Amino acid sequence: VTTDDPVPSDRSRVRRKADRGRYDRATIDAILDEAVICHVGVVHDGTPVVLPTVHARVDDVLYLHGAAGNQLLRDASGPADVCVAVTLVDGVVFARTAFHHSINYRSAVLFGRASLVQDDGEKRHALDALVEHVACGRAADARPPTAAELRATAVVRFPIHEASAKIRTGGPIDDVEDLTLPVWSGVVPLRTVASEPITDDNGVPGLSPPAYARNYTRP
């Protein structure tokens, strides 16, 4: 834990299975960077709305983007707090009893206020980061946004300072009296695996997929 690590606030402190809670930025950042998408929770007209979207972390800031008229981003950059959740599923845990089935995971939950990015330079930097988040190396290859595309895009900046991670690893935790049940038990690990790239044949013929597409992995 460094001085930059978020100190758990009352609402970000993991209470249930508190030993699975982490607050150091290295753990939280690694989860944010590996996950392709997050879920953003806002309250719209008194109704909670949680929507999936792509994010990108640049140092202490999480950027979100969407159409200029995007309601979620409008709500997120308003005066109310926002909650962002990021989830990585690492395995399915089969216990001998229905009760003790579980999931191995790494997840992060962030609270805070977000704001609309007004500065075009920061906007371009954030949009580059979003492309790089999806595929490291892609921003240098793709045509940058035009001025019109930039105007059509809203970018939201969400400072990371109130955050928690929660991590479950390992096998099933059955009660001792259930260990003699003749039921298979264990873990099926899960991971994100990319398949072969499928070239779009509408464009210039003969282009090969770049390395970041051929060997697509998450950091």
Ligand SMILES: Cc1cc2nc3c(=O)[nH]c(=O)nc-3n(C[C@H](O)[C@H](O)[C@H](O)COP(=O)(O)OP(=O)(O)OC[C@H]3O[C@@H](n4cnc5c(N)ncnc54)[C@H](O)[C@@H]3O)c2cc1C
């Ligand atoms: C893939 C996956 C599947 C899950 N399935 C279940 C399930 O089926 N049933 C179930 O009860 N729980 C499940 N959980 C755990 C769930 O996310 C909660 O941690 C748990 O339900 C406890 O809720 P609570 O409101 O009592 O948490 P509390 O401990 O009271 O939460 C307090 C604060 O701790 C932090 N926190 C809590 N959970 C998380 C988290 N997962 N990641 C990061 N920070 C967190 C937040 O800041 C939260 O505001 C799952 C988690 C993941 C990632």
